[in-house]
Amino acid sequence: MNDAETAERQTVADRRVQLWFGPHxxxxxxxxAAAAEEYAAxxxxRFPxxxxxxxxxxxxxxxxxxCEQLWDVLTP
Structure with a gap:
C-alpha cells in the first residue's frame, strides 16, 4: 500500500469530534470511528x-x- 492509499484509508475511517457548549x-x-463514538458517549x-x-x-x-487512558480520569 502506498502513502496515498494509506492516507485515503485513514481519512475514510477517521471521524471529526466536536464538543459544543451552546453555540460555542x-x-x-x-x-x-470507534474511538470517536466511545469518547462521545x-x-x-460526564458532561450532559x-x-x-x-x-x-x-x-x-x-x-x-x-489519549483514551485519560477518559477514565475524566468520567466516573
Missing part, C-alpha cells in the same frame, strides 16, 4: 450539558483525540 465550539478533534455521560457531534467531515488540521 470548545474542541475539534480527529479520531478513529463517555464525555456525554455539552453537545458532542461525530461526523465524517475530517480535515488535516484537526487535533488528534486525547
Amino acid at each position: 465550539l470548545l474542541h475539534n478533534y480527529r479520531a478513529g 463517555a464525555i456525554g455521560r 450539558g455539552l453537545t458532542i457531534k461525530v461526523d465524517a467531515d475530517v480535515s488535516d488540521g484537526l487535533t488528534p483525540l486525547p
Whole structure:
C-alpha cells in the first residue's frame, strides 16, 4: 500500500469530534470511528450539558483525540 492509499484509508475511517457548549465550539478533534463514538458517549455521560457531534467531515488540521487512558480520569 502506498502513502496515498494509506492516507485515503485513514481519512475514510477517521471521524471529526466536536464538543459544543451552546453555540460555542470548545474542541475539534480527529479520531478513529470507534474511538470517536466511545469518547462521545463517555464525555456525554460526564458532561450532559455539552453537545458532542461525530461526523465524517475530517480535515488535516484537526487535533488528534486525547489519549483514551485519560477518559477514565475524566468520567466516573
